[in-house]
Amino acid sequence: MYFDPKDGMRPPPFKHSVYNALVVPRPIGWISTISTDGVINLAPFSFFNALCGAPPCVMYCPNGYKTGTTEPKDSLTNARETGEFVFNMCTHDLLDAMNATSAHVPSSVDEMAAAGLEAVDCVQVKPPRVGNSPIAMECKVLQIIDLPASENTPPNTMVIGQAIGIHVDDDVIVDGMIDARKVNPLARLGYLDYAAILPENVFAVPRPD
Numbered sequence: 001m002y003f004d005p006k007d008g009m010r011p012p013p014f015k016h017s018v019y020n021a022l023v024v025p026r027p028i029g030w031i032s033t034i035s036t037d038g039v040i041n042l043a044p045f046s047f048f049n050a051l052c053g054a055p056p057c058v059m060y061c062p063n064g065y066k067t068g069t070t071e072p073k074d075s076l077t078n079a080r081e082t083g084e085f086v087f088n089m090c091t092h093d094l095l096d097a098m099n100a101t102s103a104h105v106p107s108s109v110d111e112m113a114a115a116g117l118e119a120v121d122c123v124q125v126k127p128p129r130v131g132n133s134p135i136a137m138e139c140k141v142l143q144i145i146d147l148p149a150s151e152n153t154p155p156n157t158m159v160i161g162q163a164i165g166i167h168v169d170d171d172v173i174v175d176g177m178i179d180a181r182k183v184n185p186l187a188r189l190g191y192l193d194y195a196a197i198l199p200e201n202v203f204a205v206p207r208p209d
């Protein structure tokens with residue numbers, strides 16, 4: 001089938017918006033920020049990715065508003081006002097905690113504490129990192145870009161940051177490499193589906209030359 005997205009993302013026979021199922025799997029950027037009042041915020045973003053390596057840059061897209069409001073999501077407000085965020089790797093064993101942090105709660109709630117996660121101080125930025133996450137990148141905001149928004153839909157935004165500090169748990173380093181079999185990253189598929197990289201899913205392919 002073929003459809004033009006200007007007519008909507010749910011043409012027959014689709015029962016739900018199909019967009020989230022078109023580009024899969026997507027990594028999950030579990031983004032911690034802190035408000036100017038010092039309240040810790042944590043939320044998952046699957047419109048997230050690594051952009052370049054030298055220097056290391058990543059982006060996430062806080063799209064739309066906080067549910068039931070016309071206010072931007074806290075992950076956008078905090079990054080805009082403080083210029084800092086932290087990428088935390090979401091792993092298979094952190095699935096439930098990650099999901100809990102996608103709940104729409106007032107800005108005054110410490111979402112790391114609410115999800116029962118240990119907040120660990122960063123070295124160069126104010127937002128803490130998730131203690132149980134094996135990989136974290138302390139980021140300075142480089143640019144915040146307004147993306148196009150369809151008619152009568154709330155704004156879409158991309159936050160680009162440069163990693164200025166990187167944490168890797170020694171337990172996931174094997175033979176001088178980060179071992180994905182030990183990290184078990186979680187990925188987002190369409191609808192309510194996820195995939196986990198478990199040891200049996202990992203394989204290496206030698207380059208042709």
Ligand SMILES: Cc1cc2nc3c(=O)[nH]c(=O)nc-3n(C[C@H](O)[C@H](O)[C@H](O)COP(=O)(O)O)c2cc1C
Nearest residue numbers: 043044045046047061062063073074075102103104
């Ligand atoms: C796995 C997963 C991925 C998500 N990805 C995004 C995303 O890319 N962009 C977005 O705006 N919301 C996304 N959400 C929803 C946000 O996490 C949710 O709106 C959150 O409450 C934002 O919180 P904040 O106001 O604390 O920033 C995602 C939710 C889940 C569970």
